[in-house]
Amino acid sequence: MSQFFYIHPDNPQQRLLNQACELIKQGEVVVYPTDSGYAIGCQMEDKHALDRLCQVRQIDKDHNFTLMCRDMSELSIYAKVDNVAFRQIKNNTPGPYTFILKATREVPRRLQNPKRKTIGLRVPDNTIALKLLETLDQPLMSTSLILPGASVAESDPDEIREKLEKRVGLIIHGGYLGEQPTTVIDLSEGTAEIIRHGSGDISPFA
Numbered sequence: 386m387s388q389f390f391y392i393h394p395d396n397p398q399q400r401l402l403n404q405a406c407e408l409i410k411q412g413e414v415v416v417y418p419t420d421s422g423y424a425i426g427c428q429m430e431d432k433h434a435l436d437r438l439c440q441v442r443q444i445d446k447d448h449n450f451t452l453m454c455r456d457m458s459e460l461s462i463y464a465k466v467d468n469v470a471f472r473q474i475k476n477n478t479p480g481p482y483t484f485i486l487k488a489t490r491e492v493p494r495r496l497q498n499p500k501r502k503t504i505g506l507r508v509p510d511n512t513i514a515l516k517l518l519e520t521l522d523q524p525l526m527s528t529s530l531i532l533p534g535a536s537v538a539e540s541d542p543d544e545i546r547e548k549l550e551k552r553v554g555l556i557i558h559g560g561y562l563g564e565q566p567t568t569v570i571d572l573s574e575g576t577a578e579i580i581r582h583g584s585g586d587i588s589p590f591a
Contacts, residue, residue, distance in 0.1 A: 388555045389546055394418070397513050402520045405555055409521060413554025414438050416530055416545055417517060419453075420510040421481045421567045421584055422538025423545060425553065426453060426527035430493060435526060441552050443533045450496045451483055451505035453527040455518035460484075460506050463491050463524065470572040473590065479510035481584040485571040496526060503573045513559040529566055537564035 388408065390401045409415055412434050414427045425441060427434035429452065439445065452463055457475055460466060464486035466474065474484055488497045488504040497504055506524075509515065518525060529538040532548065539545050542558040549556065568585030571578040577590040 387550045387553050391558045392513050394560045397516045402516055406521045408555050415555040416553055417557040418511055418559030418562055419514050422540050422562050422564050423530040424527045425530045426525040429524055429526045449498060449505050451507055451527050452524040454506055454508050454524045455515055459524055463489055464506050477589055478508040481567045483507045483567045483569045485573050487573050540564045
């Protein structure tokens with residue numbers, strides 16, 4: 386049975402954030418709010434937690450995984466970013482964008498795209514997510530919580546609880562969210578390629 390925390394969307398309770406991070410460090414899979422629906426994540430180095438996450442989502446190792454970061458300083462640790470890409474990312478984060486970049490050696494190989502050696506990175510514009518990442522003090526390996534057969538991310542934490550309470554370690558109730566996914570921008574080859582047009586404005590990358 387998973388834990389179920391009600392965390393205030395504007396003033397997250399630090400006590401609950403601390404407990405959430407302890408669960409993540411113990412190898413639990415967590416469902417948490419972002420600026421584009423709910424996401425599912427686990428500790429970056431935890432292979433067993435990643436396997437469980439993939440079972441919930443029914444995705445394989447070729448899936449494009451994302452590291453959820455708290456700020457730009459973490460992006461430069463885990464991705465190779467030139468000056469042009471850095472400015473583009475900085476001007477549009479935090480926000481509903483996922484940026485595809487060449488991974489550095491800091492990213493476990495199992496999280497990288499096996500052919501292109503890339504990784505998705507993003508800084509969410511959501512107070513709970515940012516405070517969780519700040520407390521965890523490292524990125525969270527994440528993907529949108531799009532369940533098998535669905536086309537959009539889950540947005541209702543009560544419904545998530547009904548579906549997943551025996552399959553994940555923690556569900557954070559952070560309000561009822563929109564379902565619009567992030568805009569995905571591939572910056573790995575030096576120019577911006579729009580992979581998916583979601584809730585983020587594409588005009589800065591056109």
